[in-house]
Amino acid sequence: MATANPTVKNTIRTHNGPDILFKIVVSFICIFAFVIVLYPVYFIIIASFSNSTMVNQGQVILYPKGISLYGYEQIFKKSEIWVGYKNTILYSFFGTALNLAVTLPAAYVLSRRTFPARKIIMKLFVFTMYFNGGMIPTYMLIKDVGLLDSPLVMIIYGALNVYNLIITRTFFETSIPDELYEAATLDGCSHFRYFGTIVLPLSKAVIAVIMLYYLVGHWNDFFNALLYINTDAYQPLQIVLRNILLLNQAMAGTTGVTGGGGGGAGAYAQQYADQIKFGVIIVSTLPVLCVYPFIQKYFEKGVMIGAVKG
Amino acid sequence: MKQANAAVAAPKKKFNLGKVLRRDWQLWIMILPAALYILIFCYGPMYGLQLAFKDYDFSKGITGGDWAGFTYFQKYFDSPLFWPTIRNTFTIAFFSLICGFPVPIILAIAINSIKSQRWKRTVQTTVYLPYFISTVVLVAILQILLSTTTGLVSNALKAIGLIGEKANLLGDPGSFVPVYVISGIWQSAGWNSIIFIAALAAVDGQLYDAAKVDGANRWQQVWHVELPAILPTIIILLIMNMGGILSVGFEKTLLMQTATNQGVSEVISTYVYNIGLKSSQFSFGSAVGLFNTVVNFVFLVLANQISKRAANISLM
Numbered sequence: 313m314a315t316a317n318p319t320v321k322n323t324i325r326t327h328n329g330p331d332i333l334f335k336i337v338v339s340f341i342c343i344f345a346f347v348i349v350l351y352p353v354y355f356i357i358i359a360s361f362s363n364s365t366m367v368n369q370g371q372v373i374l375y376p377k378g379i380s381l382y383g384y385e386q387i388f389k390k391s392e393i394w395v396g397y398k399n400t401i402l403y404s405f406f407g408t409a410l411n412l413a414v415t416l417p418a419a420y421v422l423s424r425r426t427f428p429a430r431k432i433i434m435k436l437f438v439f440t441m442y443f444n445g446g447m448i449p450t451y452m453l454i455k456d457v458g459l460l461d462s463p464l465v466m467i468i469y470g471a472l473n474v475y476n477l478i479i480t481r482t483f484f485e486t487s488i489p490d491e492l493y494e495a496a497t498l499d500g501c502s503h504f505r506y507f508g509t510i511v512l513p514l515s516k517a518v519i520a521v522i523m524l525y526y527l528v529g530h531w532n533d534f535f536n537a538l539l540y541i542n543t544d545a546y547q548p549l550q551i552v553l554r555n556i557l558l559l560n561q562a563m564a565g566t567t568g569v570t571g572g573g574g575g576g577a578g579a580y581a582q583q584y585a586d587q588i589k590f591g592v593i594i595v596s597t598l599p600v601l602c603v604y605p606f607i608q609k610y611f612e613k614g615v616m617i618g619a620v621k622g
Numbered sequence: 623m624k625q626a627n628a629a630v631a632a633p634k635k636k637f638n639l640g641k642v643l644r645r646d647w648q649l650w651i652m653i654l655p656a657a658l659y660i661l662i663f664c665y666g667p668m669y670g671l672q673l674a675f676k677d678y679d680f681s682k683g684i685t686g687g688d689w690a691g692f693t694y695f696q697k698y699f700d701s702p703l704f705w706p707t708i709r710n711t712f713t714i715a716f717f718s719l720i721c722g723f724p725v726p727i728i729l730a731i732a733i734n735s736i737k738s739q740r741w742k743r744t745v746q747t748t749v750y751l752p753y754f755i756s757t758v759v760l761v762a763i764l765q766i767l768l769s770t771t772t773g774l775v776s777n778a779l780k781a782i783g784l785i786g787e788k789a790n791l792l793g794d795p796g797s798f799v800p801v802y803v804i805s806g807i808w809q810s811a812g813w814n815s816i817i818f819i820a821a822l823a824a825v826d827g828q829l830y831d832a833a834k835v836d837g838a839n840r841w842q843q844v845w846h847v848e849l850p851a852i853l854p855t856i857i858i859l860l861i862m863n864m865g866g867i868l869s870v871g872f873e874k875t876l877l878m879q880t881a882t883n884q885g886v887s888e889v890i891s892t893y894v895y896n897i898g899l900k901s902s903q904f905s906f907g908s909a910v911g912l913f914n915t916v917v918n919f920v921f922l923v924l925a926n927q928i929s930k931r932a933a934n935i936s937l938m
Binding site for chain 1 (some may be wrong): 642646648649650652653655656657659660662663664665666667668669670671673683728729731732733735736741744745746747748749750751752754755756757758759761762763765766767771772774777808811812813816817820839840841844872873877891894895898899904907908911912914915918919922
């Protein structure tokens with residue numbers, strides 16, 4: 313795009329000075345962004361494999377030193393992490409399934425121009441994006457419908473995201489030609505059948521996008537569990553992570569293993585606690601980081617479809 | 623934004639309810655789950671907002687208490703934490719917007735000008751990545767990198783003299799907002815640039831050629847070709863951000879809150895959580911939350927009106 317058309321190249325003035333400066337500035341921005349985003353992630357990875365004393369002394373900068381898998385060994389022994397992991401997988405799986413079951417049919421209905429209530433329903437839905445009851449009334453409602461401290465709240469609450477609904481509806485409207493519907497109805501096809509056999513198979517791209525949006529949302533959900541879940545056995549991964557990473561409960565299960573009491577053992581345990589933290593960050597983020605490069609193009613697509621209508 | 627609404631202005635026909643229902647019953651069934659969800663979980667709490675105007679009574683439920691009028695709003699306005707929470711919320715939101723808004727645009731222009739497709743993809747894949755890291759992990763990474771004694775970043779900043787030897791980036795009240803804003807940019811600038819990259823990719827190549835024929839260098843091409851092309855997107859996103867001016871990220875603020883920085887980190891939403899849920903002052907918490915929502919809503923409508931007048935671009 314930026315390369316000049318060869319036939320006009322000789323006729324236009326060249327701006328070697330400013331253009332070279334532009335190139336330098338732009339390359340610098342890209343390299344800077346690349347390094348500053350990647351390095352912290354890279355650092356956590358190498359630190360998780362390194363001797364934590366060396367990490368704390370600032371010796372681990374470019375590659376792991378004093379390879380140690382202690383952190384990971386401890387993580388495998390910590391049952392609360394795996395309970396959290398299991399819960400998060402369950403919430404993510406069933407939550408996303410429900411999300412799709414609610415969002416896709418609704419988006420289809422709202423994309424049908426002949427549906428009389430389409431405009432008013434859309435308005436009522438969009439209004440909730442900008443105005444809501446707030447934290448306390450929502451909490452009261454969750455309590456009143458009996459979802460408080462029930463694992464179901466993690467699946468049901470948030471079943472529909474209006475932004476994702478708009479993305480899907482826009483896709484249905486713009487990418488599936490109306491002629492298809494007309495031809496199908498002429499052959500006596502019902503809405504159910506048209507939706508199931510024609511619309512869904514043609515919409516794999518947008519289904520992938522919103523599925524991934526919902527999935528990441530469930531995986532990273534911290535807020536809902538913080539507000540609505542009290543029982544330890546139901547806590548998702550992010551709450552367990554908060555307890556270990558931020559409230560410094562990493563040592564809780566390990567002090568007994570590492571030290572038999574005594575003053576030195578505390579510092580010793582703290583050191584290993586740090587290493588557990590690095591490992592926990594990796595273990596919890598790994599699924600997202602592994603899948604991410606493959607699905608990135610879908611995410612981009614989602615943003616672009618969504619951009620068509622605010 | 624506007625064409626979509628205009629396009630559906632179908633000719634009015636005589637309305638026959640029975641016929642319409644018979645024709646569309648399948649559609650009604652398909653929208654039922656979504657409509658029920660929105661009704662219960664979005665409009666339900668709005669009905670519950672009357673709590674803000676009532677004395678909450680455990681035995682009578684949400685709607686059972688006696689009317690209290692604007693008592694709880696008055697209580698918030700008179701509370702010593704009214705101005706601090708408002709000020710903190712505005713400060714965080716303001717700096718997030720001012721510092722955070724231009725970064726994705728600059729990043730998008732830079733990425734768009736990369737010629738090597740491979741390097742371009744690599745940069746894009748990398749800068750989008752932090753968006754998918756959970757808030758808990760982000761704050762944990764901050765604590766590791768900014769730790770006073772062992773933190774890589776805080777030690778590096780000390781070494782080059784940007785911060786004092788005794789600075790505590792996690793605890794000092796003065797460093798809360800910069801840390802919040804900069805980590806926010808780190809996390810979402812790449813993701814937010816996608817939309818601008820898409821807008822830039824749609825620019826007609828002939829415009830660049832024409833600019834070159836007119837003697838424009840690369841800087842002038844950015845100014846006269848690329849910026850005008852993404853201006854509508856910029857305005858839309860500005861409006862949306864203005865609407866959220868008082869909705870500072872609750873999770874991140876709460877997780878970054880420490881005993882020493884509470885003076886600057888207590889924002890309206892964390893205040894609602896701390897006083898409303900943790901201390902069970904439900905009516906008071908609802909009133910504070912409602913105040914927040916209304917201010918947000920007013921900001922959104924105002925920003926929308928201004929841009930409608932000025933540039934004929936609007937959300938709704």
